[in-house]
Amino acid sequence: MALHIIDHPLVQHKLSIMRKKETSTTEFRTLLREIAMFMGYEVTRDFPLTYEEIETPLMKMNAPKIAGKKVVIAPILRAGLGMVDGLLSLIPAARVGHIGMYRDEETCQPVFYYYKMPAEKDRLVIVTDPMLATGGSAIDAIRRLKEDGYTSIRLMCLVASPQGVKAVSEAYPDVEIFLAALDEGLNEKNYILPGLGDAGDRIFGTK
Ligand code: PRP
Ligand code: URA
Helix, strand or coil, rough: CCCCCEECHHHHHHHHHCCCCCCHHHHHHHHHHHHHHHHHHHHHHCCCEEEEEEECCCEEEEEEEEECCCCEEEEEECCHHHHHHHHHHHHHCCCCCCCEEEEEECCCCCEEEEEEEECCCCEEEEEECCCEECCCCHHHHHHHHHHHHHHHHHHHHEEEEEHHHHHHHHHHHCEEEEEEEEEEEECCCCCCCCCCCHHHHHHHCCC
């Protein structure tokens, strides 16, 4: 299992503000976008470089540029959308797919309602979702992507429970997980504790 926890002080400080119950929707959304950008820095850290000859105003040089796979950002709707703009500001040429699913409130099982990804399957997919609770949504999303032909997948979440990380990494040990925080656990409704509440409602102001 490859688990990366982004413990940069700016990320941790911003996350603490997001967790506060009095934080407004406007502030929550802004902070999520900013954290996603910082996290994107780590998610892309191992991207391979190639070199091309360029000319500065003074001389020629071999300058590095990103090589390798192109990127698809794939938010799990709705809450994953809140991390897309931050990543796009780092990787402006990335494609954006959409994976529409929600967690049934009775059964806690994920229900698909939309799926749209680019045609090329040789891209690196960065799945975004702020909350990794039981892991059910992420596992179903990854399964769907693999069935569709994607082989290179990373999962970027804000907050996770230990159960969610275990479930995803047992189901898909090849999928690297990036988090801002690994929390204590889940409550009886499978909300992350201490968590930050319902991420979708807090991003979109629907509660
Ligand atoms: C939340 C969250 C994850 C899922 C996590 O979405 O954004 O997708 O629950 O739970 P799990 O790990 O137990 O599957 P939700 O179903 O509330 O939908 P929303 O984003 O539309 O609010
Ligand atoms: N979904 C959320 O938005 N928050 C949680 O704590 C768990 C699932």
